[in-house]
């Protein structure tokens with residue numbers, strides 16, 4: 698099944714726009730696991746077990762694994778997701794961007810080593826840095842467009858005077874992804890929940906693309922405004938929350954607490970659907 702089909706199927710089956718972000722930080726683990734980087738995979742697997750019927754996707758952020766030499770645990774975690782939640786797509790948040798030859802290797806890493814269904818990419822180096830990912834049959838790629846951090850303004854909100862209509866950079870990225878760059882029909886965009894007006898603008902430019910929307914929860918993005926701005930019946934929105942769910946409790950009940958927080962967020966997102 699192609700990535701977008703998987704996403705639509707998971708949205709339907711779990712009635713969800715919520716993506717749980719897997720950003721494990723051993724120093725924030727419950728006492729029995731705290732500080733132990735060898736138990737990253739186990740911590741995340743319990744979160745997956747507790748939320749598999751509530752989510753549209755999982756988004757492991759690779760830095761949280763690589764920082765602790767835990768890439769092998771990430772491989773096993775994704776295999777675990779395949780086993781307990783085969784209907785839920787995995788988006789590897791790696792934000793890669795490099796020349797074509799190197800991008801080919803990054804694509805192999807994401808799709809063959811880890812077995813991810815989609816990956817996040819920086820479009821900054823242009824189309825030849827994105828193309829190698831599109832050659833992997835049925836795999837998805839989300840291009841950073843209007844990111845959730847305040848520093849996103851520095852470049853993404855600059856006007857491109859040399860392009861017809863003088864679009865802002867993030868608007869231009871949205872146009873490219875909706876149009877000429879979307880060779881395999883599996884491209885999406887990353888837009889921060891902290892900027893609902895920009896989500897609306899991106900939606901106007903890219904009406905059929907899936908949007909990956911981080912920034913609700915710990916970053917304070919407005920979940921209701923996000924759905925109102927981005928929801929379309931035929932183009933999934935994938936609203937990510939990581940820390941607010943992973944660390945809903947610092948006790949042994951962390952997985953149950955994560956489930957309750959995920960249920961709450963899923964319901965809030967659903968309540969905002971037009």
Ligand SMILES: O=c1ccn([C@@H]2O[C@H](COP(=O)(O)O)[C@@H](O)[C@H]2O)c(=O)[nH]1
Nearest residue numbers: 718758844845911914915916938939940
């Ligand atoms: O614009 C972006 C792109 C990616 N992220 C990533 O999403 C999660 C957010 O974590 P929270 O704990 O829910 O704040 C994290 O992995 C970021 O690297 C983003 O925040 N903004």
